[in-house]
Amino acid sequence: MIEAAASRLAGHVRETPLLSAPGLDRIAGRRVLVKAECLQHTGSFKARGGWAAVSARGAGARGVIALSSGNHAQGVARAAAAFGLPAVIVMPTDAPGPKIDGTRALGAELVLYDRATEDREALAAGIAAARGLTLIRPFDDPQVIAGQGTVGLELAAQAAAAGVTDADVLIPCGGGGLTAGVALALEARAPGLRVRPVEPEGFDDTARSLAAGRIVANDARAGSLCDAILTPSPGRITFPVMARLCGPGLVVTEGEALRAMAAAFTQLRIVLEPGGAVALAAALFRAEAVTGDAVIVIGSGGNVAAETFRMALGQDGEAR
């Protein structure tokens, strides 16, 4: 399915570069390779899963609907526009400005809801039923997982070209679509690369689920700058894949994510959002929990409000 998704995506998503900088290697104490999915169309890997899912639905769909804080929204909206399908996106009112603007600019219809008081699942189900729209889930959808898995196909080839065949692969993890998809791709193409999910403190449902051997949920639903990866618990489809293939999860603080954003700014000249920077944060600031001479990191997205980025640049004395 991942290879089939890659065929459908060819020419419609970018092969993102695997970047490095001596300054990052020095901080981490080992070689660091960063897969810059923030340079993907729509600013995150979600353009892959969105395209894979919408293209798999074929011409029969009357339109699509998605629940998202903004990255999945843009991935689905972009694909729907390309296939001439209407797209409705159900998005929290506190989503970052650029994500709301970006989704609207792609031609999608936005329905905003209050994260604290409204049931987004019921809201979306109601609209889907009334208008005959197909729901594209953000992670618990085989085609979405296959689309995100194309990151892993690229990574296997790029890591081999860089001479890295044995390393931890740190991945920002929300519901686990990217993590599970990449793990499946690497199982086939680069079995020496070990996938490990990374989450922000207080939202480490996947790390705790992997440790417990069963799905457990977060207490909190909101309250982190890492909006892209705040899911209540790993998915029913993604968790068994992660339980079989992924190493122990890593957890970083919000402050570490902001410092990783500053390091990516100075050393790689790329823009990462907080949720997209947690894996780099683990590589740089939790080095003792990582194994191997080299570490691969996915920088999964770069849709961040200017105000948040300005705050990140104020965090790091090195980023003058």
Next chain:
Amino acid sequence: MIEAAASRLAGHVRETPLLSAPGLDRIAGRRVLVKAECLQHTGSFKARGGWAAVSARGAGARGVIALSSGNHAQGVARAAAAFGLPAVIVMPTDAPGPKIDGTRALGAELVLYDRATEDREALAAGIAAARGLTLIRPFDDPQVIAGQGTVGLELAAQAAAAGVTDADVLIPCGGGGLTAGVALALEARAPGLRVRPVEPEGFDDTARSLAAGRIVANDARAGSLCDAILTPSPGRITFPVMARLCGPGLVVTEGEALRAMAAAFTQLRIVLEPGGAVALAAALFRAEAVTGDAVIVIGSGGNVAAETFRMALGQDGEAR
């Protein structure tokens, strides 16, 4: 020479991506393609010219010396380190912090001078003579121009793949090494792509020289955030090339450069420095002076102090 340089550079510099975003097309009123040289090693295209020049000098050199506000410095320092040669960099005291730090981190010896009171040419010549070092000029060196020209070889192929064979190519221009090198490469590989230098207001020596048909100089030597492209006048080698091959120059304000940095942040998730953003600024905010259905822009560098980038993000109401 450009093709020979490309052979020596293979595996040592990155083929940088040609990026685009619907949001930029909307602002410019035409298709915009951005060659992201800020993603190059050392954060600018200067890694190419530095490698080309140092590799061409061969094993005979006892060491190299360069004058630079920071990007050429890092390009030369990186290449010298790879070839096991000592590197001395003569740099103004007011160079941006990341450029000073980056150059030092690459193992170069720094000699700082005061832009207003010291003669950097005499300073460098003295050190070069005393220590037997080879001077690598920032633009008036055929091997440096050939190295920068490899951007043009990549661009010709990438633009053709994107279906663009007839467009203005806007290039941030200091002494003209990149501009002349790319113009020579495109003359051979993509004659429908017309190179046009872009400079900041008050430092438009190349635009005025092209208009006058002879080299004229700027009055000011400093006083712009666009530190990377503040040369007194076009080079003796680069100017005749530009006069033969390049279209009229474009000029933008410092404020427009800062707004272009904000647009690149929001739309492409890349970091541009002010001098590296002037071509994008011309594409976005001087659209009436650009010709064609598409425009190609080189984002030439991304080594910018956090304080300056924070200021740029405060400039644009859209970049919330």
